[in-house]
Amino acid sequence: MFIDTHCHLSIEDYEDIETILEDNRKEGVSPIIISGCTKETIIESLQYGNLYSDAFVTIGYHPSEADITTDEDLFLLEEKLKLNKVVGIGEIGLDYHYGKENKDKQIELFEKQLAIAEKYHLPVVIHSRDATFDTIDCLKKYSVSGVIHCFSGSLETAKEYIKMGFFLGIGGVITFKNSNLADTVTKIPLDSIVLETDSPYLTPVPYRGEKNSSKYIPFIAEKIANCKNVSLKQVAEITTSNAKYIFHLD
Numbered sequence: 614m615f616i617d618t619h620c621h622l623s624i625e626d627y628e629d630i631e632t633i634l635e636d637n638r639k640e641g642v643s644p645i646i647i648s649g650c651t652k653e654t655i656i657e658s659l660q661y662g663n664l665y666s667d668a669f670v671t672i673g674y675h676p677s678e679a680d681i682t683t684d685e686d687l688f689l690l691e692e693k694l695k696l697n698k699v700v701g702i703g704e705i706g707l708d709y710h711y712g713k714e715n716k717d718k719q720i721e722l723f724e725k726q727l728a729i730a731e732k733y734h735l736p737v738v739i740h741s742r743d744a745t746f747d748t749i750d751c752l753k754k755y756s757v758s759g760v761i762h763c764f765s766g767s768l769e770t771a772k773e774y775i776k777m778g779f780f781l782g783i784g785g786v787i788t789f790k791n792s793n794l795a796d797t798v799t800k801i802p803l804d805s806i807v808l809e810t811d812s813p814y815l816t817p818v819p820y821r822g823e824k825n826s827s828k829y830i831p832f833i834a835e836k837i838a839n840c841k842n843v844s845l846k847q848v849a850e851i852t853t854s855n856a857k858y859i860f861h862l863d
């Protein structure tokens with residue numbers, strides 16, 4: 614059994630969620646954790662969490678929402694965290710890929726949500742793109758742990774996050790030929806890894822270029838098994854137990 618710890622199932626990308634969940638289960642991928650990270654997708658994700666027993670939810674405001682998120686939105690987020698099926702806060706973080714113009718606003722939104730996570734003892738799911746230094750700086754100010762989502766940094770950065778008590782979310786990028794992630798994964802313990810797709814993005818080889826799906830998780834797990842020279846079953850068992858531990862599933 615595999616857990617997809619991070620996917621987006623917006624109605625804009627996936628119309629027939631019931632069939633998607635059925636296909637996932639056939640491939641042994643269940644439960645999944647849906648990330649709602651805008652006002653609209655937070656509502657959608659919570660609905661799916663209510664409807665399907667094997668869909669859990671993390672909610673939080675993505676750094677792309679930094680300019681439009683108000684204190685009232687944060688108050689509403691705090692209220693929704695108390696709902697059943699919400700297992701963490703995310704994805705939240707910093708993204709300087711398209712520029713740093715609103716860096717201060719991003720940091721402010723990120724830190725406010727880290728404070729909420731600390732208050733409710735909830736794990737966080739971190740989005741960090743071209744912002745490793747500031748991300749680590751913010752995280753160190755709060756007593757939180759969780760997952761560094763879609764990790765693709767250096768071995769040094771991986772070690773730093775692990776030392777801070779974080780797990781690394783490994784997705785389709787590990788199957789890409791132009792990525793060094795496979796090499797990094799050979800050198801970090803399986804005990805620090807969880808699986809994720811980040812659907813609809815980052816589809817693993819051999820389906821790269823198509824829309825991603827949680828049912829492709831076994832391709833990511835297979836690649837990790839090769840890197841670590843262990844069986845697919847071991848990858849499934851350890852990453853599933855890691856995910857259950859972080860998100861307090863079952």
Ligand SMILES: [Zn+2]
Pocket residue numbers: 619620621648704762811
């Ligand atoms: Zn994501």
